[in-house]
Amino acid sequence: MNRIIGGIGTSHVPVLGATIDGGRTETDEWKALFDDYVPAQSWLSEVQPDVAIVIYNDHASAFSLDMLPTFAVGVAAEYKPADEGWGPRPIPTLKGDPDLSWGMVESLVESGFDITVCQQLDVDHGLTVPLSILWGQPESWPVKVIPIAVNVIQYPLPSPQRCLALGRAIRNAVSSVQGDSKILMVGTGGMSHQLQGARAGLINTPFDRMFLDKISSDPDSLAAMSVSDYIREAGSEGAELIMWLIMRGALGPNVEKVHSAYHVPASNTAAGMVVLADK
């Protein structure tokens, strides 16, 4: 039976991708941060997931404002890195899992989630930077990937409550599909940051530390906050953190915290990570 083996929450800051692509992870500026990802990488080589379901947001790459879905699920056989303005990142094309994707979509729609289904989807740094953080620069990715894109850039965003519920529905969905895959959930974005307005540069470390703690022990308390609460506390772009709730919802109620890390700054943002094993 398909089963979710755990989940990782991680920032997806473009600069981390550029640093990996440019071979600068060992520099003074970056070494401490990247060293802190090693325990996550070790855990992954131990548990060996087959598929990663990556919850991310698109940043004006594949989704224009002509048609912007709240929740979109990729069902394609492969996904190419998007040209976000710099040309596509020099990374391997991602292999998808159409069977698992379609099966999940069926289950999710049956559970009352109004999914947008994507047969074609170029993926941007929101999805690819976490892959690079977790698996470095392989010749091909060691997992198949299912992208789930969440609207966190145009108000109204889905409520944190709805995000947690989607995660829980994903847990049912993967087990409804016939297979024997070990599945890793990845929730991306955050932590606190604000890229715009007079408050640009906001970092709220107490909030981030609270979030890193509660995401394993008490996700319902995080889901009880409103989107405006997230914007106020974590910044206009820190509200991306609601995507970690989808990851968390897909895990069982009790998880083991394998690792967590926190660094300020990565470019404009606080970069955080949490690794949770399903019990």
Added chain:
Amino acid sequence: MNRIIGGIGTSHVPVLGATIDGGRTETDEWKALFDDYVPAQSWLSEVQPDVAIVIYNDHASAFSLDMLPTFAVGVAAEYKPADEGWGPRPIPTLKGDPDLSWGMVESLVESGFDITVCQQLDVDHGLTVPLSILWGQPESWPVKVIPIAVNVIQYPLPSPQRCLALGRAIRNAVSSVQGDSKILMVGTGGMSHQLQGARAGLINTPFDRMFLDKISSDPDSLAAMSVSDYIREAGSEGAELIMWLIMRGALGPNVEKVHSAYHVPASNTAAGMVVLADK
């Protein structure tokens, strides 16, 4: 306060649009059918709605299979008729109501509907044929229009239950927006028809008559059927009828049936109509 004054369910067969555009509604073939739409037109000139929220499906016009939403809501200031292969229909551009649309989207997303938001949307016969049926060939449309596109062409479709629930959420949504508009709901598609496979040409009159009856008196019984039930009974494309449930859900529990009509055939389909006044 904005209020929903009633709802109309109607087929949206392309041939009806072509017949109106070609000025052939008085021919022997079509007169009886179009005469039966007169009571609906009279009711509309009596109640004078300001806005029509039209629940329809796109038929390979604006939505490719690259990215197909379950529920999409238009928020644009205007919508043009799509080129579906014959060139765009010779009808006026539709005027939208961005304020009401955005307000509805906020309310719907808050209620846990995962809406895809469209700032750009060309509308096809699924939406424009009902307008022509109801208002003929005006120089400009007498109502503003909010398109809500529903996926009924690629499995999985939203469940009939979910459609009814969306309608109920729309009732809340319109009243959450500040305004004083009289709003007409239009549910389109159906009735029984099957355009494909060895069973093409299917018409199930007993089912259609049951549906025309229950849509006013007992919509919950219609929502209790599965999508497969609809396909089996009403044909692969007759399953479009689930969109009438969204219209119906937006009305109050008790409605007055102002009019209903039923004709076989219109091209490949049974053409039905029901006019329900909110009580």
Added chain:
Amino acid sequence: MLKPNVYQEPSKRDYEQIPGTIVFDGRRATAGYALNRMCISLNSEQNREKFSKDAVSYMNKFGLTVEQREAVMKRDWLRMLELGANIFFAFKIAIVDGLTMQHVAASMCGLDIAEYKAMMRDGGRGL
């Protein structure tokens, strides 16, 4: 070695038991992706002209399979659907040909157009 997931066994799906009916689901959407993409491109007049002039080169740009190309060239609508076309997408080709949905439906159920029209006038096909 990545393990395969299998999202559906057709035999277990209730809609597969409905006679004479092809439900456009994920399996078909996957198989028909390129074909449907070609079809929807015919919403543009320019593309309709290109397709009319030289359908084979036009189809090659979209990466159709040999079977799909053959089904299009023969206007074998039922076969197109079996190969993953969605009916509303396939119908774009019929529009270029000047055909109506009645022609397509008639062809799929093995009637000529007069027979099909007569059947519809008589109340359509029963359940």
Added chain:
Amino acid sequence: MLKPNVYQEPSKRDYEQIPGTIVFDGRRATAGYALNRMCISLNSEQNREKFSKDAVSYMNKFGLTVEQREAVMKRDWLRMLELGANIFFAFKIAIVDGLTMQHVAASMCGLDIAEYKAMMRDGGRGL
């Protein structure tokens, strides 16, 4: 005469009370539609070249307002946002200029890039 609906009064929205923060909502998405469409077109190398060569003609094709065009020409990022640009869309212009998001953020909060970097290294702006 069609009656207007009003979907939001900014003063009633809790996120409007958050200092120094512009939330990209429906009102802004409507105002910024053409501008954001222009910005996302810069995902193509060909379009980036056209924009670099002649930004004014390029913008004209998208129907920007005079104020929007001026804000783009001045690279006034805050003004672009006030006129309906979404930050991730506006950033496409910065990429063409070879700027990072730190440059854009610094400019929006009125710091020079060295000051902004120093602020971030020191733990960022407090609440």
